[in-house]
Amino acid sequence: MALVKTKALVIREQPYQDHDKLLTLFTEKEGKQRAIAKGARRRKSGMASAVQLFAFSEMVYYPGKNFASINEAKLIEAFYPLRNDIRLMTLASYITELLDVFYDFYQGSEIVLKGVTHILYYFATEKAQNNEALALALQLKLCKMNGIGPVLGRCVQCGETADLVGFSESGGGTVCARCANKGKERLSYTELDILRFCMRSPFKAVCETDFNESHVHRLFKMMNFYISKHLDRKLKSFEFYNSVLSDLKER
């Protein structure tokens, strides 16, 4: 089989055999791929930095039946500062896990890859007013692109467009005052505005906007629950991120 040359983001890594690494890549040309980086854990490996978690690299690999085999990897961006901040690192892990749960092998999106590298750049350079808002925007955009975007313009139960005061995870979007009941999340007008803004705006605009922190945190949690429900998958890094947040609060 012919060699594949493509840009790729390392979204998962695990040790494999004595000196190798087994990676999950989100590539520009071939979507999600499983790949082996032979010798990547040897001290003198020339590709170590290019095949670590969160690395965005130019890769050359041989496609394989179970996994591709990386021949060459050249680092483009490592987002190093992410690793010095446990909060950012776990939020970045959540971002990469989102890619993992939304896409099957050989599926992906060049636009999504580009967006995610921008998010990691904003995290690493501390450019964002609110890091969770970027994660929220990615949640919403991935849902929309993959056919499970929440309805935010009308009541999912009766179609009413005014007085949207709640959110139904199972119903798939907003509910009006008449249909809202105890089982549904309450949603303020400000929160609904944030959801709409994050769903439609480019990441750069989300990065530069100063949102209310507790609103964003609540919506981020709500959308995580929504995604778990609709994909029937639990995101492990979300629990980890929350435990990091509560540890930091207790200190």
Ligand SMILES: [Zn+2]
């Ligand atoms: Zn209604």
